[in-house]
Amino acid sequence: MAKEYPRIDITVDAVVFGYKPDEGISVLLIKRKKDPFKGTWAIPGGFVEVDESLEHAVSRELKEETGIEVNYLEQLYTFGEPKRDPRKRIVSVAYYALVKPDIYEVHAADDAEGAEWFNIEKLPKLAFDHKYILEMAIFRLRNKISYEPVGFELLDKHFPFSELHKLYETLYGKEIDRRNFKKKFLSLGILKELKEKNSGGKGRPGLLYQFDKDKYFQLKKKGIVFEI
Amino acid sequence: MAKEYPRIDITVDAVVFGYKPDEGISVLLIKRKKDPFKGTWAIPGGFVEVDESLEHAVSRELKEETGIEVNYLEQLYTFGEPKRDPRKRIVSVAYYALVKPDIYEVHAADDAEGAEWFNIEKLPKLAFDHKYILEMAIFRLRNKISYEPVGFELLDKHFPFSELHKLYETLYGKEIDRRNFKKKFLSLGILKELKEKNSGGKGRPGLLYQFDKDKYFQLKKKGIVFEI
DNA sequence: GCAAAAGTGTTCCTTTTACACCCATGC
DNA sequence: GCATGGGTGTAAAAGGAACACTTTTGC
Numbered sequence A, B: 001m002a003k004e005y006p007r008i009d010i011t012v013d014a015v016v017f018g019y020k021p022d023e024g025i026s027v028l029l030i031k032r033k034k035d036p037f038k039g040t041w042a043i044p045g046g047f048v049e050v051d052e053s054l055e056h057a058v059s060r061e062l063k064e065e066t067g068i069e070v071n072y073l074e075q076l077y078t079f080g081e082p083k084r085d086p087r088k089r090i091v092s093v094a095y096y097a098l099v100k101p102d103i104y105e106v107h108a109a110d111d112a113e114g115a116e117w118f119n120i121e122k123l124p125k126l127a128f129d130h131k132y133i134l135e136m137a138i139f140r141l142r143n144k145i146s147y148e149p150v151g152f153e154l155l156d157k158h159f160p161f162s163e164l165h166k167l168y169e170t171l172y173g174k175e176i177d178r179r180n181f182k183k184k185f186l187s188l189g190i191l192k193e194l195k196e197k198n199s200g201g202k203g204r205p206g207l208l209y210q211f212d213k214d215k216y217f218q219l220k221k222k223g224i225v226f227e228i
Numbered sequence C: 001g002c003a004a005a006a007g008t009g010t011t012c013c014t015t016t017t018a019c020a021c022c023c024a025t026g027c
Numbered sequence D: 001g002c003a004t005g006g007g008t009g010t011a012a013a014a015g016g017a018a019c020a021c022t023t024t025t026g027c
Helices: A054-066 A130-147 A161-172 A178-187 A213-221 B054-066 B130-147 B161-172 B178-187 B213-221
Strands: A009-020 A024-032 A045-047 A072-079 A090-098 A112-119 A191-197 A207-211 B009-020 B024-032 B045-047 B072-079 B090-098 B112-119 B191-197 B207-211
Touching: A009 A054, A009 A130, A024 A054, A024 A130, A024 A161, A045 A054, A054 A072, A054 A090, A054 A112, A072 A130, A072 B072, A090 A130, A090 B090, A130 A161, A161 A178, A161 A207, B009 B054, B009 B130, B024 B054, B024 B130, B024 B161, B045 B054, B054 B072, B054 B090, B054 B112, B072 B130, B090 B130, B130 B161, B161 B178, B161 B207
Parallel strands: A009 A090, B009 B090
Antiparallel strands: A009 A024, A009 A045, A024 A112, A072 A090, A191 A207, B009 B024, B009 B045, B024 B112, B072 B090, B191 B207
C-alpha cells in the first residue's frame, strides 16, 4: 500500500562572507578534490548526518573543509531541481554565514584541495549551480543589511565609524553621504561610542564604536524598526 | 571508504492563504487520516518524488489532498530539526501559496480526512511543528506584501479599491488612512482603472481596478521600488 | 431623506538630502 | 605646513500623516 519513494539525498551548503575595508566583500570557496567538478571551486558543504540539525551540519562541514568558525549563520534557500547534481537527486539547503576579519585565516582539509577567499567581483567558475546560489546570497546580504543590523558581524568588535560606512557603500554599490549616514545610524541608538581612538591609518583618528546588542533588542521589542 | 549516511526523508509542506474581505485571511488545513497525529489538523504536504521539482511536489500534493490549484507559490523555509517528526528524520521544505477567492472551494481527498479554511486568528491545534511553520508564513506574507505586489494574488482579477485597502489593513493589523493609501498606491502606477463599477454592496459603488503586471515589471526593471 | 461608502485636495510635520567648514593626526 | 580623513550643523526638498466635505447609490 505504501508507495516506495526512491531516496533523495540532502546536503547543506554555506556561502561564507568576509569583509575587509580595502578588499571589499569576499566569499570563502573550496577547490573540490573529487568528481564531479574535481578541481573546480565550490561553496563548502556536505551531507547532513541523520541525527544532527541542519545548522550543525553546516558548522561541522565548514570546520572540516576550511577550518573556519562563523559567527552568524542564516538559512538562505533550498535548492532542489532534479538535475542540479549530475550523479543523483540531491536537495541542498543553502545557508549564508558572516565572519569577522580576525578569523579570516582558513586551511583546506577534508574534501577540499584548497580553501580561499575570493572577492565577489572576481569569482572563478563554480561547480554545480553554485554561481546561482552565491548570487542569491549576495542579494540577500545586501537586503538584509538594510533592515537588520548584521553588518557588525563582518566588522571587528570595535570599529571606526568609517568602516561601517564603507561596508554599506560597498554592499549598496554607491556613495552614501558620510554625515547623513552617521547621523541616521547614531540616531538609532544601537551604537556604543568608545573612548578609544582608531590608531594607525591616515588622517585624523576617529572614535571607535561597538554594536550595542542589548539596546537593539530592547528597541526591537518596543517595535522600533532598524532601517538604513 | 565512503561513509554510509543513514537516509533522511524529504517532504514539502504548503501554507495556503486565502482572503475574503468579510472573513479576513484564512489558511487551508487538512485533517490527517493516518498516524502520527491522526485526526489532527495539519498543513497539507507530502513526500517529494525523485524526479519532480520541489514546486511540482507542492502543487501535486495540494491537488491530491485538497483539490486546489494555487496561483502564487514561494518557498518559505526548510525545517529540519532531528526530532520534528516522531517517526523518523524528515526535512521539510515549506512553501506558502496564495489563492484567489474564486477557487476557494476545496475537497478533501487522498491522505486527508477533511480540508477546510481556518481564519488565521482562530486556528485549531496543529500537528508536528506546523504551528510554527504557519506563524512564519504569516509573518512572511505580512512582510512580503509591503515590498512586493503579491496582494493581488489574494483578490479577484477585478476588485474595488476598498478590498485592496481592507487587505492591507487586515494584514498590518491596523487602520490605514483610506485617502493616503489610495494616493500612494495609485502613484505607483501599477493599477489599471476600469470603466466598470462595483455592483451590489452598500453605499456608493466604486470603480474596479486591475493589477497591471506588465507595467509593474517595466518599472521594476527601471529600478523603481514597490513599497507600501 | 437617510445611511453607507467612494471620490477628492490641502496643510502640517517629519524625514531625507545636499552641502561646507573646521579639527586632529602623520609625514 | 600640507595631505588625509574625522567631526559637526543648517537649509531646502520631498514624502508621509492628518484631516473634511461632497457625491453616488440602496432602501
